[in-house]
Amino acid sequence: MSTLRHAELADFLRARRARVRPAEVGLPEGVRRRTPGLRRQEVAQLAGISIDYYIRIEQGRGPHPSRQVLAALARALLLSRNERAYLFRLAGESPPEATGPSREVPAGLRHLLDAMTDTPAYLVDAAYDVLAWNRLAAWFVGDLTAVPVGDRNMIRWMFRREVPESYWRDPEVLTFARTSIADLRAAYGRYPADPALAALVTELLGVSPRFAALWAEHEVGERRPTVKRVTHPELGPLEFECRVLHVPETDQRLIVYVPEPGSPTQAAFHRVGERTAAQLGT
Structure with a gap:
C-alpha cells in the first residue's frame, strides 16, 4: 500500500x-x-x-x-x-480490477440515443450484449423488449442464426464477422474472470464451426467501421456505414448506422423516423 x-x-x-x-x-x-x-x-x-x-x-x-x-x-x-x-x-490503494464488462448505461448516452431520431443506433457492452437502443434501431435489431436480457447478444445472433451459405461468401459480411471476433477476443483477455463471457465463447465454439475457425485465428483488435448493404423487408435496399464509437469510461461501443448525406438510405431513415414519431405522438 x-x-x-x-x-x-x-x-x-x-x-x-x-x-x-x-x-x-x-x-x-x-x-x-x-x-x-x-x-x-x-x-x-x-x-x-x-x-x-x-x-x-x-x-x-x-x-x-x-x-x-x-x-x-x-x-x-x-x-x-x-x-x-x-x-x-x-488513497494509496491499487485500483480494483474489472471483473466483467460494464452493463451500466450512462444517462448521457441514453439521451444521445433518444436524440438521434433519423439514425439507427444502439449500445453494446464489450461482450456485445445490447444494452440500449433507439427507435430506428428496432427496425434492424427487432423489438428487444420481448427478448430475454441474456439473449440480447450480437455475436450469438451472428453465428447461431440460419443463413444460406452464400451469405458467408460476401466479403463485407466476413470482414464484419472477423473484426467483431477480434474485438470479442480482446474483451476475453481483459475480463478473464467473467463467467458470462467465457460461457458465450464456449457455447459458440461448440455450436458454430465458423465461429471456431475465426476464433482460432487469434486476431485481437477493436471493431472497425464497415460499409453494410442490406435489403430491408420494408425499406428496400439500404447502404450505410456501420460506425463503431468506443466509450472509454465504460468499455462499451455505440454502433451507429450512418447513411451518405442526400442518399436514398438517408431519406428512408428520415421517413421512418417521422412515421415513428407520429405514431408515438412526439
Missing part, C-alpha cells in the same frame, strides 16, 4: 461532489441549494458511511479509507472507470 495523499483526495472528492446533480442519484433538486452538486450528508448517505467520517475525509484529516469505503464513494459520486482508479490511487 502506498501513501495516502490527503489533500489531493479531499480536493478530488469536493470537485466530484459538485459535479453530480441530485436528480442523477434519485434525490430531489430542492429549492435551497446554494451551491451545485450534492451535499456532504447526501454523499455519506449514498455511500452508507457516517457524515462525520465523510467530512473528515473531505477535509483531508480523516483516517485511511478502506477499499470498501472507496468503492462506495465511487458509486455514490457516479465515477467513471478512470476516475475510480484515480480515487483508489490517491
Whole structure:
C-alpha cells in the first residue's frame, strides 16, 4: 500500500461532489441549494458511511479509507472507470480490477440515443450484449423488449442464426464477422474472470464451426467501421456505414448506422423516423 495523499483526495472528492446533480442519484433538486452538486450528508448517505467520517475525509484529516469505503464513494459520486482508479490511487490503494464488462448505461448516452431520431443506433457492452437502443434501431435489431436480457447478444445472433451459405461468401459480411471476433477476443483477455463471457465463447465454439475457425485465428483488435448493404423487408435496399464509437469510461461501443448525406438510405431513415414519431405522438 502506498501513501495516502490527503489533500489531493479531499480536493478530488469536493470537485466530484459538485459535479453530480441530485436528480442523477434519485434525490430531489430542492429549492435551497446554494451551491451545485450534492451535499456532504447526501454523499455519506449514498455511500452508507457516517457524515462525520465523510467530512473528515473531505477535509483531508480523516483516517485511511478502506477499499470498501472507496468503492462506495465511487458509486455514490457516479465515477467513471478512470476516475475510480484515480480515487483508489490517491488513497494509496491499487485500483480494483474489472471483473466483467460494464452493463451500466450512462444517462448521457441514453439521451444521445433518444436524440438521434433519423439514425439507427444502439449500445453494446464489450461482450456485445445490447444494452440500449433507439427507435430506428428496432427496425434492424427487432423489438428487444420481448427478448430475454441474456439473449440480447450480437455475436450469438451472428453465428447461431440460419443463413444460406452464400451469405458467408460476401466479403463485407466476413470482414464484419472477423473484426467483431477480434474485438470479442480482446474483451476475453481483459475480463478473464467473467463467467458470462467465457460461457458465450464456449457455447459458440461448440455450436458454430465458423465461429471456431475465426476464433482460432487469434486476431485481437477493436471493431472497425464497415460499409453494410442490406435489403430491408420494408425499406428496400439500404447502404450505410456501420460506425463503431468506443466509450472509454465504460468499455462499451455505440454502433451507429450512418447513411451518405442526400442518399436514398438517408431519406428512408428520415421517413421512418417521422412515421415513428407520429405514431408515438412526439
